[in-house]
Amino acid sequence: xxxxxxxxxxxxxxxxxxxxxxxxxxxxxxxxxxxxxxxxxxxxxxxxxxxxxxxxxxxxxxxxxxxxxxxxxxxxxxxxxxxxxxxxxxxxxxxxxxxxxxxxxxxxxxxxxxxxxxxxxxxxxxxxxxxxxxxxxxxxxxxxxxxxxxxxxxxxxxxxxxxxxxxxxxxxxxxxxxxxxxxxxxxxxxxxxxxxxxxxxxxxxxxxxxxxxxxxxxxxxxxxxxxxxxxxxxxxxxxxxxxxxxxxxxxx
Amino acid sequence: xxxxxxxxxxxxxxxxxxxxxxxxxxxxxxxxxxxxxxxxxxxxxxxxxxxxxxxxxxxxxxxxxxxxxxxxxxxxxxxxxxxxxxxxxxxxxxxxxxxxxxxxxxxxxxxxxxxxxxxxxxxxxxxxxxxxxxxxxxxxxxxxxxxxxxxxxxxxxxxxxxxxxxxxxxxxxxxxxxxxxxxxxxxxxxxxxxxxxxxxxxxxxxxxxxxxxxxxxxxxxxxxxxxxxxxxxxxxxxxxxxxxxxxxxxxxxxxxxxxxxxxxx
Ligand SMILES: Nc1ncnc2c1ncn2[C@@H]1O[C@H](COP(=O)(O)OP(=O)(O)OP(=O)(O)O)[C@@H](O)[C@H]1O
Ligand SMILES: [Mg+2]
Numbered sequence: 153x154x155x156x157x158x159x160x161x162x163x164x165x166x167x168x169x170x171x172x173x174x175x176x177x178x179x180x181x182x183x184x185x186x187x188x189x190x191x192x193x194x195x196x197x198x199x200x201x202x203x204x205x206x207x208x209x210x211x212x213x214x215x216x217x218x219x220x221x222x223x224x225x226x227x228x229x230x231x232x233x234x235x236x237x238x239x240x241x242x243x244x245x246x247x248x249x250x251x252x253x254x255x256x257x258x259x260x261x262x263x264x265x266x267x268x269x270x271x272x273x274x275x276x277x278x279x280x281x282x283x284x285x286x287x288x289x290x291x292x293x294x295x296x297x298x299x300x301x302x303x304x305x306x307x308x309x310x311x312x313x314x315x316x317x318x319x320x321x322x323x324x325x326x327x328x329x330x331x332x333x334x335x336x337x338x339x340x341x342x343x344x345x346x347x348x349x350x351x352x353x354x355x356x357x358x359x360x361x362x363x364x365x366x367x368x369x370x371x372x373x374x375x376x377x378x379x380x381x382x383x384x385x386x387x388x389x390x391x392x393x394x395x396x397x398x399x400x401x402x403x404x
Numbered sequence: 405x406x407x408x409x410x411x412x413x414x415x416x417x418x419x420x421x422x423x424x425x426x427x428x429x430x431x432x433x434x435x436x437x438x439x440x441x442x443x444x445x446x447x448x449x450x451x452x453x454x455x456x457x458x459x460x461x462x463x464x465x466x467x468x469x470x471x472x473x474x475x476x477x478x479x480x481x482x483x484x485x486x487x488x489x490x491x492x493x494x495x496x497x498x499x500x501x502x503x504x505x506x507x508x509x510x511x512x513x514x515x516x517x518x519x520x521x522x523x524x525x526x527x528x529x530x531x532x533x534x535x536x537x538x539x540x541x542x543x544x545x546x547x548x549x550x551x552x553x554x555x556x557x558x559x560x561x562x563x564x565x566x567x568x569x570x571x572x573x574x575x576x577x578x579x580x581x582x583x584x585x586x587x588x589x590x591x592x593x594x595x596x597x598x599x600x601x602x603x604x605x606x607x608x609x610x611x612x613x614x615x616x617x618x619x620x621x622x623x624x625x626x627x628x629x630x631x632x633x634x635x636x637x638x639x640x641x642x643x644x645x646x647x648x649x650x651x652x653x654x655x656x657x658x659x660x661x662x663x664x665x666x667x668x669x
Contacts, residue, residue: 266496269491269493269496270489270491270493271493271494271495271496273450273453273455273489273493274487274489274493274494274495275495276453276455276482277453277455277482277485277486277487278482278483278506278507278510278559279478279479279480279481279482279483280479280510281475281479
């Protein structure tokens with residue numbers, strides 16, 4: 153019972169925190185140069201791992217699907233399935249999970265160590281809102297960078313698929329690419345872009361929230377980082393289902 | 405700036421940290437807070453900044469109660485204060501000079517050259533003008549403390565809170581800081597609250613002195629009055645007798661050392 157109450161209380165705090173961060177990011181003075189710095193860190197820092205994950209996921213996904221389709225003798229249309237699977241599902245989710253592990257953990261550990269060393273207190277003592285000063289730039293950076301990284305992941309994964317098609321499945325590149333383009337509808341692309349926007353908000357807010365509420369000792373940093381990654385991973389998977397379901401209801 | 409604590413109590417998890425603390429600081433004064441480690445000195449400063457809220461009682465700044473201020477008024481009040489944190493609390497993503505000029509850069513009322521000038525003077529004051537472009541992690545503990553002091557000086561605040569400004573400094577720098585705080589009292593309108601357990605330093609700078617004992621204020625008055633006080637808790641803090649110092653059986657500890665020494669032979 154006590155645990156449930158604590159959980160609800162914490163969730164309420166999280167919502168309050170998120171609302172506060174949202175208001176701060178659209179009003180008042182903005183720290184543009186901080187945001188640019190964060191964009192660079194968040195984006196460039198994750199680029200390599202996103203490309204690597206994308207390439208191999210695209211290859212293995214195409215291989216599995218292609219071999220499966222060969223049993224029905226329709227392996228030539230592998231491009232259609234691969235394209236839908238990657239754009240709507242694999243690209244957004246995998247990028248977000250990689251992102252949570254790298255960027256979300258980074259945000260939580262940076263902010264919590266600022267809490268532990270009283271830097272957040274010092275910002276507050278300067279008469280500045282610490283959420284405005286340290287959270288907003290990270291929120292905006294994630295909001296911009298995760299969709300971009302997802303697009304890169306999608307593109308690389310499709311290229312990976314093309315490599316497998318021509319080398320192992322005997323499907324020509326022209327057929328593959330015309331299939332991947334041809335099958336996609338507007339609503340698929342919409343889903344592929346809405347997901348990373350939502351995930352970007354989730355990862356950055358979880359990281360900041362657990363960072364800001366860290367215990368004020370050396371354990372604090374470790375706890376905050378672990379919690380941020382675990383919770384944002386769960387939320388990403390949960391919201392992935394919710395968004396998919398809602399959009400299928402809307403667009404059919 | 406005037407500050408008044410009225411029956412302030414502060415608890416964490418039902419554990420009393422401060423109990424019925426009352427004192428007031430008038431404009432231009434230097435209030436010294438003495439007290440043993442863990443007696444609640446830092447907590448008083450954090451209460452005054454509004455970083456934590458009292459469980460009961462009131463803190464009044466220039467006639468306005470801290471607990472009734474909205475976020476905006478609180479922010480405005482904080483901009484008139486500056487604090488030297490016990491461990492410095494420098495921003496580790498910024499250089500030393502960006503740290504020192506933090507408030508001026510934030511407010512952007514001065515030109516870049518003017519800010520640079522103020523920062524340079526503040527760094528000279530703490531004897532570290534050639535540290536301007538270093539990062540906080542390159543500094544020792546005492547150096548961080550001095551930069552934190554420079555940051556408070558450069559902020560142009562009406563009231564400065566010092567949390568153990570001389571702890572961890574060498575005697576020369578400690579004396580510099582002492583004489584500076586005294587100068588604040590004698591030659592400016594700036595109010596300061598100095599938390600310390602360095603008696604010599606405390607007596608040198610205080611216009612008012614207060615003694616905290618386990619979360620209770622057991623004395624407030626002038627240095628002279630403190631020296632003449634007869635309360636046992638006060639005398640044992642100011643001039644501890646041998647009986648106050650040793651509370652453990654030292655022979656037990658030495659005995660272990662002797663035994664180990666023999667076993668090595
Ligand atoms: N977040 C906290 N949770 C639990 N107890 C706390 C917390 N912060 C402070 N305390 C307790 O409050 C008391 C006063 O702490 P405070 O930091 O004000 O002491 P201090 O007088 O500044 O000591 P020092 O000279 O060592 O800095 C201590 O006994 C400490 O254990
Ligand atoms: Mg302290």
